[in-house]
Amino acid sequence: MRVHPAALFGFDDLLTDEEREIRQVVRQLCDRELRPNVARWFEESHIPARELARQFGSIGVLGMHLDGYGCAGLGAVAYGLACLEMEAADSGLRSLVSVQGSLAMYAIRAFGSEDQKQQWLPGMAAGEHIGCFGLTEPDFGSDPAGMRTTAKRDGADWVLDGTKMWITNGSVADIAVVWARTDDGVRGFLVPAGTRGYSTRDIGHKFSLRASVTSELILDGVRLPAEAMLPEARGLSGPLRCLDEARFGIVFGAMGAALDCLETTIAYAGEREVFAKPLSAYQLTQEKLADMALELGKGLLLALHLGRRKEAGTLVSEQVSAGKLNNVREALDIARKCRTILGASGITLEYPVIRHAANLESVLTYEGTSEIHTLVLGRALTGIPAFR
Amino acid sequence: MNIVVLVKQVPDSGAERNLRTDDNTVDRGSASNVINEMDEYAIEEALRIQEAHGGEVTILTMGPSGAAESIRKALSMGPDKAVHVVDDALHGSCALATSKVLAAALGTLNADLVLCGAESTDGRVQVLPHMLAERLGVAALTGARKLTIDGSALTIERQTDEGYEVVTAQTPAVVSVWDTINEPRYPSFKGIMAAKKKPVQALSLGDLGVAPSEVGLDGASSAVVEHSKRPPRSGGQKVTDEGEGGVKLVEFLATEKFV
Numbered sequence: 001m002r003v004h005p006a007a008l009f010g011f012d013d014l015l016t017d018e019e020r021e022i023r024q025v026v027r028q029l030c031d032r033e034l035r036p037n038v039a040r041w042f043e044e045s046h047i048p049a050r051e052l053a054r055q056f057g058s059i060g061v062l063g064m065h066l067d068g069y070g071c072a073g074l075g076a077v078a079y080g081l082a083c084l085e086m087e088a089a090d091s092g093l094r095s096l097v098s099v100q101g102s103l104a105m106y107a108i109r110a111f112g113s114e115d116q117k118q119q120w121l122p123g124m125a126a127g128e129h130i131g132c133f134g135l136t137e138p139d140f141g142s143d144p145a146g147m148r149t150t151a152k153r154d155g156a157d158w159v160l161d162g163t164k165m166w167i168t169n170g171s172v173a174d175i176a177v178v179w180a181r182t183d184d185g186v187r188g189f190l191v192p193a194g195t196r197g198y199s200t201r202d203i204g205h206k207f208s209l210r211a212s213v214t215s216e217l218i219l220d221g222v223r224l225p226a227e228a229m230l231p232e233a234r235g236l237s238g239p240l241r242c243l244d245e246a247r248f249g250i251v252f253g254a255m256g257a258a259l260d261c262l263e264t265t266i267a268y269a270g271e272r273e274v275f276a277k278p279l280s281a282y283q284l285t286q287e288k289l290a291d292m293a294l295e296l297g298k299g300l301l302l303a304l305h306l307g308r309r310k311e312a313g314t315l316v317s318e319q320v321s322a323g324k325l326n327n328v329r330e331a332l333d334i335a336r337k338c339r340t341i342l343g344a345s346g347i348t349l350e351y352p353v354i355r356h357a358a359n360l361e362s363v364l365t366y367e368g369t370s371e372i373h374t375l376v377l378g379r380a381l382t383g384i385p386a387f388r
Numbered sequence: 389m390n391i392v393v394l395v396k397q398v399p400d401s402g403a404e405r406n407l408r409t410d411d412n413t414v415d416r417g418s419a420s421n422v423i424n425e426m427d428e429y430a431i432e433e434a435l436r437i438q439e440a441h442g443g444e445v446t447i448l449t450m451g452p453s454g455a456a457e458s459i460r461k462a463l464s465m466g467p468d469k470a471v472h473v474v475d476d477a478l479h480g481s482c483a484l485a486t487s488k489v490l491a492a493a494l495g496t497l498n499a500d501l502v503l504c505g506a507e508s509t510d511g512r513v514q515v516l517p518h519m520l521a522e523r524l525g526v527a528a529l530t531g532a533r534k535l536t537i538d539g540s541a542l543t544i545e546r547q548t549d550e551g552y553e554v555v556t557a558q559t560p561a562v563v564s565v566w567d568t569i570n571e572p573r574y575p576s577f578k579g580i581m582a583a584k585k586k587p588v589q590a591l592s593l594g595d596l597g598v599a600p601s602e603v604g605l606d607g608a609s610s611a612v613v614e615h616s617k618r619p620p621r622s623g624g625q626k627v628t629d630e631g632e633g634g635v636k637l638v639e640f641l642a643t644e645k646f647v
Contacts, residue, residue: 018580018581018584019459021464021580022577022580025575025577028574029574058573058574058576059575059576060577060578061577071577072576072577072581074577074581379470
């Protein structure tokens with residue numbers, strides 16, 4: 001009789017029936033549609049993004065935590081659990097959902113005009129339209145205030161120039177939320193695919209997040225009407241709020257990748273015989289498994305705690321940083337440790353472990369690097385910012 | 389069209405299942421209980437008919453109070469309402485008694501079409517749709533891999549080992565379906581939330597006018613009297629190829645009725 005790592009902590013007892021049902025639907029979709037294919041997608045570095053978006057949209061996972069405009073309006077924990085299940089399949093597939101729901105859709109929902117919301121959100125919720133979020137630039141990741149992309153007034157129009165880098169969903173997006181410097185500070189713009197002067201280029205030769213589209217956005221004199229601007233976002237606080245949303249999903253998501261590694265490894269170690277007994281019967285293996293289960297359980301409970309705070313409206317940015325820093329770091333550590341138990345098998349795509357480990361290398365530095373989140377905590381603890 | 393879909397809660401066939409040691413009935417307490425897989429196809433078919441022809445879809449379940457979870461899951465796929473026949477006296481009912489209770493419940497529902505899975509993964513007797521149709525005095529179109537509706541005319545392709553048969557009937561009728569008929573949808577998140585507000589009517593044996601003595605273990609026409617665990621897998625049989633390995637393999641497959 002084996003106890004599931006999450007059951008060690010009685011995790012499921014802390015969820016509502018509705019949250020468990022939602023998790024079950026996402027898990028079922030992942031088991032049937034994603035898991036049989038994801039290793040191949042990863043190997044080929046190609047995903048059927050449109051088809052996936054429609055499937056995700058059909059159950060309602062895209063923008064599920066937003067209200068109205070075709071979105072389900074669910075709580076933060078339900079959203080977190082969906083991220084967890086998606087990332088247990090693959091971080092890249094979870095990234096598609098995060099960027100769509102928590103970056104692109106959230107930006108439109110929070111900062112868009114009524115027309116913009118009605119034009120884009122229902123289609124994005126259904127997965128008919130894919131969105132991306134252009135903040136990071138080639139030379140400005142952790143320091144978005146330095147961005148070089150500009151939006152200049154020309155009569156009533158705006159003209160955008162610049163380059164955005166490492167943009168998830170970039171080349172498959174129908175609509176890009178692009179942040180640019182104006183005389184009035186940083187403002188957000190909706191750039192539909194096909195707009196003259198707007199183009200994308202995929203970033204190849206990735207060894208991580210291969211089941212995810214990563215692109216460069218090129219804005220070369222892109223002319224947009226006045227109503228393309230997101231009216232309610234002024235300054236960097238707009239995009240930073242979006243990033244807090246996406247980071248919250250990662251706090252749960254990373255534990256999904258870790259859980260998938262640990263489940264795989266426990267099963268493997270129970271079957272794999274070494275010196276005529278299962279690998280899992282050795283004390284060194286058990287110590288690894290116990291240590292990993294501890295970190296997994298702590299990470300799950302932390303994620304859930306942050307989720308409940310978010311639902312209560314008491315979650316603050318430093319707490320999201322604490323969750324993201326801890327859970328991604330520990331998930332990566334778990335993935336690497338699982339790899340050692342799988343031995344040589346652990347480096348093949350026959351098992352998900354090396355894929356998760358490779359993916360988590362990206363998750364560690366995107367949506368705020370570990371270093372930045374560490375400094376956020378440092379600032380909170382000392383009152384002294386040490387970023388620069 | 390007024391459609392009733394029969395939904396049974398069963399122990400997950402993908403997990404370990406047991407019979408109870410005290411009365412040899414299915415052990416639901418220790419099992420992970422789910423909607424009988426084939427019933428999901430019946431729900432999907434009902435929803436597609438509703439989308440094309442309008443009408444109402446009602447879930448009908450007979451089972452213990454824990455079956456409410458499966459009813460809610462069924463409703464989250466899209467049906468309008470549910471009826472749950474729940475009564476402690478039903479525990480251990482045989483197929484004959486089940487068909488009696490369900491027929492009584494259907495008597496209150498005025499269905500044009502009763503859809504159900506062709507079998508349940510726990511009992512696997514496949515007789516219920518026939519019994520039910522007989523009790524209701526309506527046609528039984530069983531084992532469908534395809535169902536088409538033209539007014540009150542129903543046509544199915546009945547799946548057989550050799551191919552299929554085309555069978556027709558008029559409504560009202562009972563139609564049982566195999567998993568070849570469609571691909572069930574996933575419940576949507578909105579569906580999950582909406583399901584909580586959909587009406588679920590609970591009916592007891594008293595409500596249906598069925599005497600407790602006619603159902604349950606005591607009223608069962610058949611019952612499991614003894615059971616034992618399947619013996620552990622043996623080492624298998626090794627065929628050494630001494631020039632006639634192929635023949636031996638074919639003989640083995642033929643004996644075991646694989647070919």
